[in-house]
């Protein structure tokens with residue numbers, strides 16, 4: 001069968017996956033699957049703050065470099081993930097008792113160091129993630145608390161300074177379709193555009209289950225209104241968790257959810273990529289975070305394509 005990455009160009013998008021860099025080294029079949037099927041990768045953890053700067057001013061790029069080298073060896077684009085987020089922060093930072101000025105200097109230096117290191121090699125960056133709450137308001141986070149709500153605008157400006165060519169993205173979950181959170185994300189990015197902040201795209205993560213997936217029409221409409229602000233969109237972290245063991249009917253419903261979300265993306269020219277949060281069910285965050293759930297990705301643990309993969313291929317073919 002045709003691979004996803006062979007079908008994607010005619011559909012006008014890239015197809016991506018989050019990569020577990022440790023598994024990349026330990027599991028050659030996983031590495032082969034990624035290289036064969038995808039032309040865009042996002043490090044699942046390897047570029048997060050606690051991983052790259054475990055101690056103040058001591059950077060560790062071992063995993064991030066390995067990911068970028070893997071991508072380059074296989075002609076894949078890299079999406080950097082993530083510069084400003086309130087999780088996976090090192091203790092030296094969260095326990096450091098820093099002033100606003102110190103936090104601004106730390107964040108600016110962190111962003112400058114990462115984005116400069118990979119200038120020209122990381123095509124797009126998740127500059128900021130998960131800043132909006134369920135009620136549509138800015139969440140109270142380590143960064144908003146320490147710096148103030150303008151930490152977002154500052155982060156985009158600092159990233160742009162370090163690599164003016166990089167595509168800069170805001171990435172969030174639960175705001176894919178209609179609702180207060182989608183409206184809040186829309187207001188946030190509209191406000192950033194209004195202030196001439198260098199933001200290029202909004203990532204819709206799409207971590208869903210069978211019963212809470214958004215309506216495809218709502219996703220399309222949401223992408224269209226973002227496009228009207230001059231923003232591109234991406235589906236950035238899709239997975240569809242199922243109760244384990246996954247049955248045939250659930251796998252077929254899952255296939256329809258994947259197909260419908262990809263169709264929504266393909267209906268909007270500004271939607272540029274479709275990524276899943278992992279490649280095969282062998283390496284996925286779901287079973288650890290949602291005990292009893294899993295089987296959320298396009299390929300089974302043994303690497304074989306699931307009905308969801310057939311569905312995605314079919315939608316790409318018909319595009």
Ligand code: G3I
Nearest residue numbers: 044045081082087088129130173205207237277284285289
């Ligand atoms: O690296 C340590 C390792 O040294 C240690 O032995 C091990 C023991 O538990 O923990 C390892 O760190 C874990 C890390 O994944 C790497 O495996 C963390 O505990 C664990 O919390 C972390 O989970 C990640 C999660 O983000 C953290 O919030 C998941 O892998 C990752 O899939 C998930 O990804 C996020 C995106 O970045 C943002 N959007 C939502 C998405 C899903 O939550």
